[in-house]
Amino acid sequence: MKTLIACYSYSGNTLTVAQKLQELINADLTRIEPEKDRWYVIKAIHAYLEKKWSIKPCITDISGYDCLIVCSPVWAGRATPGVNQYLEELENVSGKKCAALVTMGGDGSQVATIKIREALEEQGMDFMGKLVIGGKGQKSGEWEGKTQEFAQYFRE
Numbered sequence: 001m002k003t004l005i006a007c008y009s010y011s012g013n014t015l016t017v018a019q020k021l022q023e024l025i026n027a028d029l030t031r032i033e034p035e036k037d038r039w040y041v042i043k044a045i046h047a048y049l050e051k052k053w054s055i056k057p058c059i060t061d062i063s064g065y066d067c068l069i070v071c072s073p074v075w076a077g078r079a080t081p082g083v084n085q086y087l088e089e090l091e092n093v094s095g096k097k098c099a100a101l102v103t104m105g106g107d108g109s110q111v112a113t114i115k116i117r118e119a120l121e122e123q124g125m126d127f128m129g130k131l132v133i134g135g136k137g138q139k140s141g142e143w144e145g146k147t148q149e150f151a152q153y154f155r156e
């Protein structure tokens with residue numbers, strides 16, 4: 001399955017997991033990068049309010065792929081504003097498979113994966129699953145095993 005991994009990462013944690021997945025499934029990776037950075041509190045408020053920040057050009061046309069995996073850190077329980085914008089800019093996604101990958105500092109609940117799933121399904125995509133890596137899993141190294149398990153969905 002030809003897969004595109006679209007990843008936003010502010011401090012590198014999500015990118016580490018996304019790159020491991022990329023290596024395991026031999027996918028392409030495109031970086032979602034907001035045009036400008038904001039203060040911590042603004043980041044959290046804008047994420048909570050589900051705002052969109054303009055992003056630098058990256059791969060948004062999925063016509064050459066069978067599957068898209070959208071990766072984001074969890075901010076204020078939600079997806080990040082750059083990822084929200086990316087979801088809006090997607091083209092030629094209908095009928096394709098998709099999944100979500102998020103990392104977070106805590107191990108509590110989050111709605112980021114639900115929001116990403118909703119945005120992708122609204123555009124006619126078929127959601128395959130999610131990978132959530134919390135703070136404990138990042139520190140213990142458990143994330144690697146979880147990523148290997150997740151990778152199996154995208155191998156055929």
Ligand SMILES: Cc1cc2nc3c(=O)[nH]c(=O)nc-3n(C[C@H](O)[C@H](O)[C@H](O)COP(=O)(O)O)c2cc1C
Binds near residue numbers: 010104
């Ligand atoms: C603005 C902001 C808000 C955050 N909100 C949450 C949160 O609600 N829950 C949580 O578990 N972690 C939260 N975190 C921690 C990040 O989700 C976590 O460190 C993540 O792995 C960072 O990924 P990155 O290194 O790819 O940017 C927040 C971090 C930032 C910068």
